[in-house]
Amino acid sequence: MPSRVDVPKGTLDLMILKALAPGEKHGYGLATWIRTITDGTLDIDDGALYPALHRLEWRGYVASEWGVSDNNRRAKFYALTADGRRRLRQEVSAWTRFSDAMWKIVNAEPAVPAPRAR
Amino acid sequence: MKKDDRRRRKWRTPAEVTGEVRAEIESHIALHAADLVARGWTREAAAEEALRRFGDRARIEREVIDMDRRELGRARRRGVAADLVQDARLAVRHLRRQPGAALAAILVIGLGVGAGASVFGVVDAALFRPLPFADGDELVYLFDVQPVAGDAGPSLPELRDWEREADFLGGLMAVQGGNARWRSDAGWEVMRAGFVTGDVRRVIGRDPLLGRWFSAEELRTKASVAVLDEHTWRERFGGHPDVIGSQLHLEKGVHTIIGVAPGEIGLLRGSDARGTAVWLPLREADWMVRGTHFLSAIGRLAPGVTLESAAVRAELLGRQIQATRVTTHGVQLRPAREVLVGDVGPMLLALGGAALFVLLAVCANLGNLFLWKSLARGREFTVRAALGASRGRMIRQVLTESAVLGLLGGLCGLVVSDLLLHFTRAVVSRAGALAPGSSFDGRIIAFSVVLSLLVGVAFGLWPALRASRTDLAGALKQDAAQLTTSAASPWRRKVLVATEIALSIMLVAGTGLLVRSLARMLGEDPGFAPGGALAFRVTLPESQYDEAQAGRFAAELRRRAAALPGVVAFGAASELPLQGRDTSGDFEVVGRQYAEGSLPVVKKRIVGPGYFDALGIPVLRGRDLRDSDREGAPDVLVISQSVARRHFPGEDAVGKRIRFNWGPGDEQEIVGVVGDVRHDGLDRPFDEILYRPFAQMPHRGPVFVVRSAIDPVGLAGAIRREIARIDPNLAMSDVSTMDDIVSQAIAPRRSLIVVLGGFALIAALLAAVGAYAVTSQMVALRTREIGLRMAVGAQPGDILRLMLREGAVMIGLGAAGGLLGALAATRVLAGMLYGVSPHDPVTLGAAMGLLAAIAAVAIYLPSRRAARTDPMLALRSS
Numbered sequence: 001m002p003s004r005v006d007v008p009k010g011t012l013d014l015m016i017l018k019a020l021a022p023g024e025k026h027g028y029g030l031a032t033w034i035r036t037i038t039d040g041t042l043d044i045d046d047g048a049l050y051p052a053l054h055r056l057e058w059r060g061y062v063a064s065e066w067g068v069s070d071n072n073r074r075a076k077f078y079a080l081t082a083d084g085r086r087r088l089r090q091e092v093s094a095w096t097r098f099s100d101a102m103w104k105i106v107n108a109e110p111a112v113p114a115p116r117a118r
Numbered sequence: 119m120k121k122d123d124r125r126r127r128k129w130r131t132p133a134e135v136t137g138e139v140r141a142e143i144e145s146h147i148a149l150h151a152a153d154l155v156a157r158g159w160t161r162e163a164a165a166e167e168a169l170r171r172f173g174d175r176a177r178i179e180r181e182v183i184d185m186d187r188r189e190l191g192r193a194r195r196r197g198v199a200a201d202l203v204q205d206a207r208l209a210v211r212h213l214r215r216q217p218g219a220a221l222a223a224i225l226v227i228g229l230g231v232g233a234g235a236s237v238f239g240v241v242d243a244a245l246f247r248p249l250p251f252a253d254g255d256e257l258v259y260l261f262d263v264q265p266v267a268g269d270a271g272p273s274l275p276e277l278r279d280w281e282r283e284a285d286f287l288g289g290l291m292a293v294q295g296g297n298a299r300w301r302s303d304a305g306w307e308v309m310r311a312g313f314v315t316g317d318v319r320r321v322i323g324r325d326p327l328l329g330r331w332f333s334a335e336e337l338r339t340k341a342s343v344a345v346l347d348e349h350t351w352r353e354r355f356g357g358h359p360d361v362i363g364s365q366l367h368l369e370k371g372v373h374t375i376i377g378v379a380p381g382e383i384g385l386l387r388g389s390d391a392r393g394t395a396v397w398l399p400l401r402e403a404d405w406m407v408r409g410t411h412f413l414s415a416i417g418r419l420a421p422g423v424t425l426e427s428a429a430v431r432a433e434l435l436g437r438q439i440q441a442t443r444v445t446t447h448g449v450q451l452r453p454a455r456e457v458l459v460g461d462v463g464p465m466l467l468a469l470g471g472a473a474l475f476v477l478l479a480v481c482a483n484l485g486n487l488f489l490w491k492s493l494a495r496g497r498e499f500t501v502r503a504a505l506g507a508s509r510g511r512m513i514r515q516v517l518t519e520s521a522v523l524g525l526l527g528g529l530c531g532l533v534v535s536d537l538l539l540h541f542t543r544a545v546v547s548r549a550g551a552l553a554p555g556s557s558f559d560g561r562i563i564a565f566s567v568v569l570s571l572l573v574g575v576a577f578g579l580w581p582a583l584r585a586s587r588t589d590l591a592g593a594l595k596q597d598a599a600q601l602t603t604s605a606a607s608p609w610r611r612k613v614l615v616a617t618e619i620a621l622s623i624m625l626v627a628g629t630g631l632l633v634r635s636l637a638r639m640l641g642e643d644p645g646f647a648p649g650g651a652l653a654f655r656v657t658l659p660e661s662q663y664d665e666a667q668a669g670r671f672a673a674e675l676r677r678r679a680a681a682l683p684g685v686v687a688f689g690a691a692s693e694l695p696l697q698g699r700d701t702s703g704d705f706e707v708v709g710r711q712y713a714e715g716s717l718p719v720v721k722k723r724i725v726g727p728g729y730f731d732a733l734g735i736p737v738l739r740g741r742d743l744r745d746s747d748r749e750g751a752p753d754v755l756v757i758s759q760s761v762a763r764r765h766f767p768g769e770d771a772v773g774k775r776i777r778f779n780w781g782p783g784d785e786q787e788i789v790g791v792v793g794d795v796r797h798d799g800l801d802r803p804f805d806e807i808l809y810r811p812f813a814q815m816p817h818r819g820p821v822f823v824v825r826s827a828i829d830p831v832g833l834a835g836a837i838r839r840e841i842a843r844i845d846p847n848l849a850m851s852d853v854s855t856m857d858d859i860v861s862q863a864i865a866p867r868r869s870l871i872v873v874l875g876g877f878a879l880i881a882a883l884l885a886a887v888g889a890y891a892v893t894s895q896m897v898a899l900r901t902r903e904i905g906l907r908m909a910v911g912a913q914p915g916d917i918l919r920l921m922l923r924e925g926a927v928m929i930g931l932g933a934a935g936g937l938l939g940a941l942a943a944t945r946v947l948a949g950m951l952y953g954v955s956p957h958d959p960v961t962l963g964a965a966m967g968l969l970a971a972i973a974a975v976a977i978y979l980p981s982r983r984a985a986r987t988d989p990m991l992a993l994r995s996s
Contacts, residue, residue, distance in 0.1 A: 027146045045171065047174065048173060050146075058185070058186075058193075069149060073145060074141075074145055075146075075149060076145065
């Protein structure tokens with residue numbers, strides 16, 4: 001298993017919004033979803049999701065409600081709000097442009113070093 | 119999520135927030151562990167793995183809890199603000215739906231708050247507002263206590279004694295008011311000068327606006343420097359900062375301007391309300407004589423010295439100086455506020471009482487208005503309560519509504535008080551000078567806002583509480599009219615109107631008493647004839663005019679003025695009546711024995727020939743002073759009739775000899791007796807006065823009086839030209855007719871009448887509106903009853919009588935209350951009345967009659983409408 005990758009600041013929100021796009025999830029469900037999709041490449045503690053979730057909720061991007069999980073346990077479920085969906089679209093487009101740009105930079109031909117002045 | 123749930127969550131307690139976050143994390147770990155167990159982990163290993171994967175649980179919990187609490191607080195505050203905005207918007211919308219009622223309430227509150235604020239401005243200035251000087255509470259005035267004449271300012275030698283000895287003072291300065299002649303582009307002008315000496319910088323305690331104060335050296339050497347007053351600087355020098363270092367041409371020579379003093383400093387001169395234009399070093403040498411008491415001595419208490427101990431130590435200082443036998447005078451120390459404000463207690467009480475009455479009348483009026491409105495709104499609230507509005511929310515909305523109403527009223531009140539403030543300030547002229555010139559002043563605004571909120575909210579709370587108590591089902595079933603009748607206790611409303619009538623009667627009675635007093639005063643003989651007389655001063659440059667030359671100038675001016683067409687008489691005097699300046703001293707009749715310290719004290723004047731004629735004071739016996747009563751001739755004097763009556767009863771005073779320790783000559787012969795004059799005020803008794811001639815007792819700065827057969831104001835120009843012909847460098851100043859001087863003397867009284875009369879008018883207006891409104895509403899409520907009565911044969915006259923009977927109750931109650939109230943309240947005015955009893959039956963009766971008539975008209979108009987009701991229409995209406 002390759003070494004795990006640190007998560008750049010700010011990308012956690014995008015992950016959470018994306019994870020909630022298909023439908024409501026509780027915190028553990030979110031963690032599992034991210035781990036599964038990324039094959040566990042990302043170095044995220046499960047707990048790190050919670051400050052992000054609550055922050056998103058206060059900003060009105062997600063809403064939460066207590067409910068009952070599949071295996072009949074009490075859990076707090078999060079769902080995207082209308083604002084959250086809009087936010088997700090913006091973040092995805094920004095991220096795509098950013099990663100395209102990064103890709104180009106990373107794959108650019110190595111530049112010829114300038115001759116040293118004499 | 120449901121809205122209710124969200125609202126509930128907004129009001130979670132901090133403990134609930136913590137519990138919820140813990141439960142959420144607990145549930146995460148449990149879910150994870152359960153998952154692992156399902157995949158075959160042991161329970162213990164699963165729990166441990168779930169915890170490990172969660173990370174630093176304690177830190178995350180803390181972080182999330184902190185964030186939730188912080189955000190919750192923020193959201194709550196935003197929510198309250200949003201509710202408030204919503205309430206305010208609703209309030210405005212509601213008020214706009216009933217613009218008439220809202221406007222009435224705003225106006226009524228405005229009148230009450232305006233009356234209150236205009237009085238508050240001067241009461242505050244007199245009693246509470248910090249004096250406009252740096253640490254004004256440390257400032258004190260020192261007086262010279264004379265065994266006979268009472269308190270006076272110190273003479274310069276005394277000031278020097280005090281400066282040396284008074285260790286309880288951190289600084290002592292003195293001011294002398296006077297004139298300085300100034301050469302402007304327009305020629306010579308006279309400007310008010312304050313001549314200062316002593317520790318100016320320490321006493322004033324703040325830097326000038328520009329430049330600096332006089333240095334000790336400059337004051338000692340009487341350097342040619344000047345400090346401009348702020349107002350002069352702005353008006354005459356354009357407010358340019360480069361004025362410092364420029365030159366001021368005074369008759370004593372060119373003075374260098376070294377500073378600009380803040381305008382408030384001029385107030386330090388206290389009794390002299392007129393502004394000081396320029397500050398100059400006092401020319402000490404001219405004044406180093408004990409017995410010339412012309413200074414205002416102002417000190418600043420030394421650090422740590424209380425007012426009480428300073429007062430005691432000042433008195434001790436006085437005794438200590440007396441012990442050295444230089445003088446028999448003592449020392450008295452009084453706080454600056456007391457001296458600057460003067461004795462205004464009775465005036466403030468009268469103003470405050472009147473404002474309180476207006477405010478009470480306003481409250482009674484609002485009570486009526488809101489009571490009426492609350493009935494109409496009762497239904498609205500019932501409906502809203504039925505639709506689920508919470509009681510708290512409804513009360514809050516009503517309160518916001520009344521607060522908005524109150525604040526709008528307060529704003530209106532500020533405008534009203536700004537108009538009134540001019541008059542309330544004039545009532546207490548000296549304290550008024552300390553008050554702000556406009557109501558748009560921090561303290562007055564704060565007062566108005568608090569008062570208007572109090573009034574608004576008090577009257578908003580009443581209907582709100584009442585509405586929230588409403589029994590839902592019952593109220594919804596009732597129709598509006600029934601609801602109104604049952605809730606409107608007509609008695610309560612009639613008592614409110616009666617209260618307004620009573621308060622108006624009290625105010626009208628108070629005003630009436632003052633008007634009668636003023637009429638009595640104006641009817642009194644002042645002892646002189648103000649009509650046709652003009653007074654003015656001419657300040658002579660000391661460098662060119664010694665006392666003999668000043669005398670010659672006066673004689674020459676008199677000769678020239680007498681030749682002017684229209685001039686009947688011309689004279690000069692050291693002081694004029696009713697101007698607040700005074701000097702007094704003791705004398706003895708030659709040949710009589712007096713016990714130690716019991717010499718009679720009289721006012722003393724120096725006058726020139728022609729003065730009595732010019733002022734219109736009759737010469738009763740003997741003769742007027744003449745040009746021949748000059749130095750070298752026998753020393754003579756003229757006495758007032760009251761002196762003759764007291765000291766020479768039953769004998770002819772003319773020819774008797776008096777020993778008057780004032781001016782040259784040991785003894786003087788009485789050559790004439792003149793009529794009495796009221797010197798200190800039209801409401802004061804005649805004064806005992808001794809008059810000595812100028813020629814035997816030169817005086818440098820007399821007031822000239824000219825009597826003319828034509829308009830005296832028109833004469834001023836001709837006299838100015840004559841003065842210029844004698845000496846083109848001389849200027850005329852302080853020109854005013856004697857009528858103006860009389861008018862000035864009664865100005866505070868007139869202002870009090872204007873204020874009280876204004877308040878009375880407001881109250882009477884409110885009473886009329888109240889009586890009208892209550893009667894109209896009664897008529898409206900009883901339309902059906904009236905219709906029924908008429909249908910069964912009642913005549914319009916019967917209906918009119920019915921309604922008027924109801925109104926008569928209000929008037930009767932109000933008149934009775936007003937009479938009792940006036941009997942009690944007018945006592946406050948006793949000290950300000952002249953020749954009228956505070957219980958004067960004519961005034962009280964007239965006030966009652968006037969208000970009864972006003973109320974009767976207000977009640978008659980709607981009653982007549984009731985009597986014209988068409989019975990068919992009335993019966994059909996519901």
